[in-house]
Amino acid sequence: MDVRHLISIEDVSVSWWDELYRQCCDIIARPGDYSLSCSGRVLATLFFEPSTRTNFSFQSAMMRLGGSVFGFSEPGATSTAKGETLADTVRMMSSYADAIVIRSPYEGAAMAASLYSEVPIINAGDGGHFHPTQTLADLTTISQKRGAVGNLNIGLCGDLLNGRTVHSLVLALSKFPNINYFLISPRELSIPDYMLTHLKNQNQKYIEITSLESTLPQLDILYMTRIQRERFADPKDYDRLKNVYILNRRKLMAAKEECLVMHPLPRLDEIARDVDDDPRAAYFEQARYGMFIRMALLLQMTHLERVAPGPAVSNTALRCTNPKCITATETYLPALARESDRESCAYCDKKMLTI
Amino acid sequence: MDVRHLISIEDVSVSWWDELYRQCCDIIARPGDYSLSCSGRVLATLFFEPSTRTNFSFQSAMMRLGGSVFGFSEPGATSTAKGETLADTVRMMSSYADAIVIRSPYEGAAMAASLYSEVPIINAGDGGHFHPTQTLADLTTISQKRGAVGNLNIGLCGDLLNGRTVHSLVLALSKFPNINYFLISPRELSIPDYMLTHLKNQNQKYIEITSLESTLPQLDILYMTRIQRERFADPKDYDRLKNVYILNRRKLMAAKEECLVMHPLPRLDEIARDVDDDPRAAYFEQARYGMFIRMALLLQMTHLERVAPGPAVSNTALRCTNPKCITATETYLPALARESDRESCAYCDKKMLTI
């Protein structure tokens, strides 16, 4: 099943994943066979917000396929800075490139881009909204280190309220069998209700808990995320809590021998450096697996036929009022409601208002 | 006939164009056959002034041939910023690259670069002077959409006084049979006298007119350009005129069914978005054709033999006093008069002064 654009991890099925992962394994096994697979093909990277790591991962992935990359890594450099619309920038880029990777501080930017592009759009992060290829990297790491996704106790630790990466990973994991979620966070940063609702609807087993140390022994995977001071109303709460969620070698002694420690990176203090040399530390391999799964994704996406998009027409009388939605800045965009939920914005997924 | 450097559209003949265009058509027809044509070859891009669109077009063109690109996109990044001369920068770049694309705010910069380069120089814009590859993109679009250049009514609309793109296109079109020019502009921004002289000398048929709407029905091609507020002495004149030269769907109803609407891009308001979905809107395809003709150009230029340039020696006692001429900042450059007109500067084409 072809996926034309990768906007959200929810766009893809387990069968699509299985096929992509098989491709990824073959690339890992015989990289030399792929060194000219994308020769003469070009990837455009539109980073309206800097992200060194994600940008380098896509660049190296495309280059390892023998393809090339052009684009910009911060908006200052772009004609957008000179008042060109996102639509026109995407039309131009799609006339030059075989696929487009886009990152933006605005929610729904990748979805908006897909309305005007003749080539596949890959979402590399749209504000606090989605970052599907990070989730693909996580699934690849789990599959490589454990043989398959499923039948595991996973601890998600840190800021579960704002952690885009965590939400996306949970949405993906809930499609696989027998996952137990240990949601480890301070109460101020516990996972949002709509995520809990999702877990309930999918009959997933989960518990919310504040202590990392007491949970660690049961985990097959510990997925760490950063806790940011500015998320706390009262800094004292932060100072009280921050050490609780720092993983170090001493705490790790309580973990299973085959437990995987994962982190989307970059890490600051939430994982002490004395953990790096522990065989359970998987976060650097995770970055490498992220590159390989992106190779599989780009191999597929850069070989799809060019398709001229139809006119973009509104399908709702409602209006999105989310100030972080791409429709707030690119005002010509048609108002679009989700097919599945006619009251939610198709760009940012927030509820819309009647005008 | 080989062209060593592409500085001005006047450097090339119709037969050179025909050959280049044949190559371009073959690339469009069988792109896969060219995906390794420039493998191991490198293009250097020297952008002393930013130009996202032109830069991306050259980059993607080179990459689609399997070649690579390095360089800078604004002068801050360069050793020129550290006081190196243009001559030394070009010598360095030409020792690393197989061809050089240069863009500069100074008139004659590309011509100056050609004096010190072992490899072909391609002018990607030297101040308000020349931008030959934009003209090649325009000719390619016309040829692709109409089968050939010639036998057409073309309307050139907007700022004809300052529009480098328009001047260059007119110089090129006047080499083809039976073109009628409709020069549509406010009086303040009508085409310069030397262009009218050129049209007369070439026995071209043209009229100057201020109304777009009355002219539209007769046109096979409408070439739109931007009108900038700052070009008007009195802003009120701008406000009075600006809407006259905005093309929208309503006005376009008066145009022929096969009329082509072209624009060098980026467009701001001069073409309303409601025109984009009209089959006559050719400005986005124009960008794509620009990439293909640049592929043909780079394929040719990056395969020429390296030639060490001889010493640069002056051929005149006159001095150029044009403050926008490259000789005004790169003072070591030899004073050079045009072969064809010993009183004009070979860099910027302006009249020189006796010292």
Place this chain on the structure above:
Amino acid sequence: MDVRHLISIEDVSVSWWDELYRQCCDIIARPGDYSLSCSGRVLATLFFEPSTRTNFSFQSAMMRLGGSVFGFSEPGATSTAKGETLADTVRMMSSYADAIVIRSPYEGAAMAASLYSEVPIINAGDGGHFHPTQTLADLTTISQKRGAVGNLNIGLCGDLLNGRTVHSLVLALSKFPNINYFLISPRELSIPDYMLTHLKNQNQKYIEITSLESTLPQLDILYMTRIQRERFADPKDYDRLKNVYILNRRKLMAAKEECLVMHPLPRLDEIARDVDDDPRAAYFEQARYGMFIRMALLLQMTHLERVAPGPAVSNTALRCTNPKCITATETYLPALARESDRESCAYCDKKMLTI
């Protein structure tokens, strides 16, 4: 003999050089045979300090082998700017790339990077410390122009006190037979004692002298470097001396007919432009040879096996107090003493202190 990382020119032997140079000669003779030698391989360039020329030389070298390059050219763009350690940045980059080129204002940065990289590290300049590939470029130029290194009178002229390039070249040349060194500099900028000690230990023949003109007639090679005004306590001394060390066509008349004039570039005023067209001026060819020898180096380095580095552990109780040493900013780095001299820092080679 494989060299895993190239940190200092002292890491390599004459036999390694001979092999590398043979490879370089074959690349120069048959470049087309190498246009896909690195297809699918990627080089990461970590420039924590800008250096257009070195950066472009590595980029074009990798690209001419059919390989690709990604990275950053100033620290602002990096996650390091966001507080990531050098160790983590290197781990990330080495998970994406097949080799890493690093330039930093801190001495020992490349050595530090080698402790955390799975792939070869190439030092492209670490503060005033080392720049080994510049020396490889110099040796290549001498070999190409004279057939071999050795049996020559070389004049090293300018700032011999601070000239990293000169120190590195002397260290390399002293491994070749029968070199006579003419160390031409103002007394304020004469070569450091440890270099003289080295020359004595290696039984090298040298003289220190202040006059360029009197020395010129005896030289087979004149290696020019820049003299910077800020190096002088009293600006008047600079004004008095600067012209003494400017090479121009008039002075060059006194030189042998086959004398080579070399310069690491960029040059400012120390070589007058009237020298550029003299057949003895080798400084532009030098840049081109630098690219070819880097091709040979990258061909070798990007084909080495990936090796996970062991834990980085300290081997000394001493502490480096050099404020320019990488250990001054990356404080987690283990204290390391040189194997050959247990009192010197393995990063910056300065003497360490007992704590």
